[in-house]
């Protein structure tokens with residue numbers, strides 16, 4: 313109730329009290345003015361006597377009537393109770409039984425709740441993370457707001473969830489112990505306006521990262537999602553994004569404000585990935601009349617401004633950091649209303665190349681307490697975890713795959729997320745002479761595209777732009793139909809190359825690491841690393857362009873003495889994925905150099921995200 317209304321109501325009440333007081337005073341003053349005279353007194357006494365008598369009689373009658381009524385009711389009650397016991401199909405017996413059942417149901421529910429609570433308390437004691445309950449209602453447990461979703465039907469049983477968590481190696485570290493649990497089928501998601509349109513009809517079931525993260529992200533929680541390449545992370549963050557916007561009304565534009573006021577922002581490290589994510593989320597948002605616009609460098613700013621202003625602005629902006637920063641500084645875009653932010657390829661977005669941009673972008677959105685922030689990636693190096701947490705509020709961490717570090721036996725996913733390659737990719741490492749790399753590449757391509765496999769898509773990774781140009785020309789001269797994608801090409805050339813590769817008109821694409829992350833190109837059969845990438849994380853992302861959405865794939869890496877600094881981490885990746893480790897590779901050593909973060913240095917400590925920070929006070 314507003315203060316004004318509160319006042320209005322008290323005034324009215326006071327008025328009513330005042331008028332009733334006045335009425336009482338009026339009654340008293342209505343008594344005859346001459347009441348002191350004798351005659352009148354006697355007369356009055358007579359009248360009083362008469363009145364007393366009749367009042368007494370009336371009281372007696374009333375008492376008798378009341379007693380009779382009580383006796384009758386008592387009789388009826390006894391009869392009813394007897395009927396209840398002895399005459400099961402009597403109408404009179406039905407009602408008390410229904411009442412009893414209702415009471416019993418209520419009691420059962422209460423007991424169930426109690427046992428759930430004690431279970432979750434047990435779990436908290438043993439592993440510090442919540443043993444979550446089936447998501448009866450999503451959208452009611454959020455810390456940052458809810459999505460207003462309705463009750464979920466047919467939630468999975470605890471046993472089904474247990475099997476799922478074990479089979480898919482799912483770890484959920486929930487610092488809020490919210491009691492939320494994974495869903496296993498699309499039908500177990502809340503019945504929202506968007507989901508009633510059946511947007512996932514092309515898929516059979518949610519992927520593990522979707523199944524495990526949606527109950528939390530749909531409830532408004534901040535989250536870090538770590539799952540192998542090609543495992544459906546895009547939809548994992550797109551669904552809660554669209555749902556969130558559906559439940560929060562768009563603010564009216566301020567007078568004279570020409571900037572596009574987005575409500576959600578998704579930041580991607582590369583232009584091509586931004587475009588791909590935009591396509592995916594647009595198709596989801598279109599079901600419910602929301603719009604998404606993609607902005608990225610290397611393309612006309614004016615065209616993008618026109619798109620932003622069309623249809624009274626964009627609800628969702630998918631962007632690369634550089635162009636987004638430009639549009640923020642010239643007020644083309646305002647992020648002041650952004651209540652949902654995603655860092656896709658989050659570890660890349662938080663490493664030194666992008667860290668300042670991200671601080672600026674997230675700093676332009678609503679404060680972290682008022683927005684929902686999600687970070688998704690396949691690799692989550694220790695070096696970025698602290699900075700990631702600083703942008704979120706009590707994030708739940710969902711990890712898919714057995715990434716428990718050797719010696720970390722608890723298996724709670726408490727921050728010890730080790731690097732893991734997609735296990736459906738067959739990895740081969742060949743130690744070669746650096747001078748023989750191009751020739752070996754040619755042999756490998758010819759081998760792989762023999763016979764019926766002649767059109768198989770193969771992605772060839774180089775480290776440097778100049779190297780990519782050289783390799784492309786080398787292959788072209790040998791009659792291989794090839795295209796390339798790297799930073800020295802204009803955006804339209806990059807887009808054309810990618811389209812040609814996707815459509816199959818070119819079966820070999822030579823790329824630098826601009827194509828390493830996120831790109832979802834159907835049916836890439838083989839990835840060849842001509843030169844090892846700068847980081848082991850990039851290796852995992854590069855090879856992850858194959859073996860997507862449950863399919864298998866192959867990766868061949870040409871390793872030379874120049875790459876020996878990476879031998880230890882590569883050996884670990886191969887072993888963890890149960891792949892052969894060549895003797896030649898072991899010769900370079902198996903030690904892994906500890907990585908340092910620019911701000912936190914090598915002293916940076918693993919952050920246990922399931923535990924609340926302890927406040928230390930100094931007297």
Ligand SMILES: Nc1ncnc2c1ncn2[C@@H]1O[C@H](COP(=O)(O)OP(=O)(O)OP(=O)(O)O)[C@@H](O)[C@H]1O
Nearest residue numbers: 515517518519541542543544545546690830832861
């Ligand atoms: N529930 C699902 N069932 C089957 N396929 C799915 C499902 N969800 C998404 N996909 C498909 O899986 C493919 C890979 O998804 P996506 O590109 O989101 O992977 P990713 O985890 O983001 O990979 P990366 O780490 O390389 O960025 C896409 O083609 C997508 O359409």
